[in-house]
Amino acid sequence: MNSEFTIAVHSLVLLAHLPDHMATSEEIAANVSTHSARIRKVMGFLRKAGYVSTKEGIGGGFILSCKPEEVTLGEIYRLTCQGTLKPSWCSGDESKPCMISSKMDRLMGKVFIDAEKQMENYFEGHTIGSMLEQIRALECPQLNTESLS
Amino acid sequence: MNSEFTIAVHSLVLLAHLPDHMATSEEIAANVSTHSARIRKVMGFLRKAGYVSTKEGIGGGFILSCKPEEVTLGEIYRLTCQGTLKPSWCSGDESKPCMISSKMDRLMGKVFIDAEKQMENYFEGHTIGSMLEQIRALECPQLNTESLS
DNA sequence: CAATCTGTAACGGTTACAATAACAGTAAGC
């Protein structure tokens, strides 16, 4: 799996942690530890899907436009990674007379689709809000006043 | 995911379809559509785990040494791909004072491990035997006399 | 118009993956 799913989740959790704050791609990139152009690319998907609002120009940036406890990781997975579980490499050869060789790719395709659904089902049980809660739970309450980066 | 899982499953299903037949790495490779050295590498894992027996020299090759209906895809997944779901790329930075940035990688690590367990759980519901049955079911019964490759 | 930001495309480096070649070791048949 590529890391756009991770970047999307991290960015949304960060924005949920900073309500009413316009975060620039530079700020988010520093927090995620990647380049701002990459953040802008991933945020583009999230904007089109309605999870964040963007503002160009001075004072612009990204801000959450959804309720963190209503956005599941399953939605984010589908948005960023759906269909990537199956390797692009294909086993067998449809033109071969052997039924194993000619049918294996189709069969494995089904298996990977179903396996991915199982995984998505697990992701449905987690939200951006619950992720933020888990991170806060790892932190001592009295230390929760640290700065952004 | 890399394709060794697919190659292992394909090879085992093929061997299950050819009981009492010593198949060489060349024969299996032709059926899977890859090179014999790659088959030998994957079959090495399967041999060490006891799923196949090998014989070197003239008349040698690979033969199944397990009951197809007792070998689950879950076992094969763990043997070939366990731990590969999480991207190697890490988001955040443990040394940062921000709790989101410093804890996100650890949290995502847990999420990916649990997601992978869900997937393995699905794979447990399928066996080499059931895969072979499904392929046979796709085939017209009266056409089941085709040759190996 | 100048400054600051998003949106997007393009390029280069690096890493992971697959194909291929090469060769040592082993077993069978003569």
Add this chain to the structure above:
DNA sequence: GCTTACTGTTATTGTAACCGTTACAGATTG
């Protein structure tokens, strides 16, 4: 004992995916 046919293993090259980076057009503010 020699040849042949196979596994087992490593090394090398080709190739595609991924990530970092640069560049620039477009939008917005002051």
